[in-house]
Amino acid sequence: MKTNLIVVLFLTSMSVFAAEPDYAQKIQIDADNLVSIAENVATYRSNVLITQGSMQMKADQLEINASAGKGKEVYVATGTPVRYSQLLADGKPVTASAAEMRYEPSSRTLTLTGDAELTQSGSVVKASVIRYNVEKQQLSAESNETKRVTTIFTPEEKTNP
Structure with missing residues (x-):
């Protein structure tokens, strides 16, 4: 009985130390300039870096619209x-x-517009618009x-025994 309790406590404590998914972590913004904050909209310019866990976005300008309320920012x-x-749970980028790029944390959706290209596991998707769910790792193009949607699949390399 005592051994079972120790195992349960150990497994419980391990889950506490497990890494949170990227979308559950705080969002940090670094930029050369915070241009304005007016009517629930903040604008950053020049060398903008948005970080959330392993997710990173680099841009020239960022607007954050918080008019829909806390937790529903765009x-x-x-x-x-x-x-x-972003690094996925399996370590692949x-x-x-x-x-x-439009990121909506509440729906965990990233929408890419204008010469959009996404690469995952060696495969590439190019389109006018790509929608990517960062939680489910699902996309639509x-x-x-x-411009047509183009997908390039890269076959896995065989390893000879």
């Missing part, structure tokens, strides 16, 4: 291009770039009249 980053990166 982050809109613009740049030439905006760059995104996800990277993305686009002219604009849309084209416009001038």
Whole structure:
């Protein structure tokens, strides 16, 4: 009985030390300039870096709209291009770039617009618009009249015994 209690306590304490998923961690913003805070909108410019756990977004400008209330903020980053990166739980990276990225933490959705490109596990998706759920690691892509959705799959390398 005593051994079972120790094992239960050990397993319980291990879950306390397990890393929180990126989307559950605080969001930090670093920039050269905080241009304005007016009517629940904050604007940052020049060398903007948004960090949440292993997720990073680099942009020229960031607007945070908090008019919908706490926990429902919308982050809109613009740049030439905006760059995104994240390490997944298995240690593999996800990277993305686009002219604009819109991040909605409440739905855990990242929307890439304008020459959008997302790379995950060696495969690449290019489209006019890409929507990526950072929690579920699911994406959808849309084209416009001038650009089609392109997906490039990279096969796994075989290892010879």
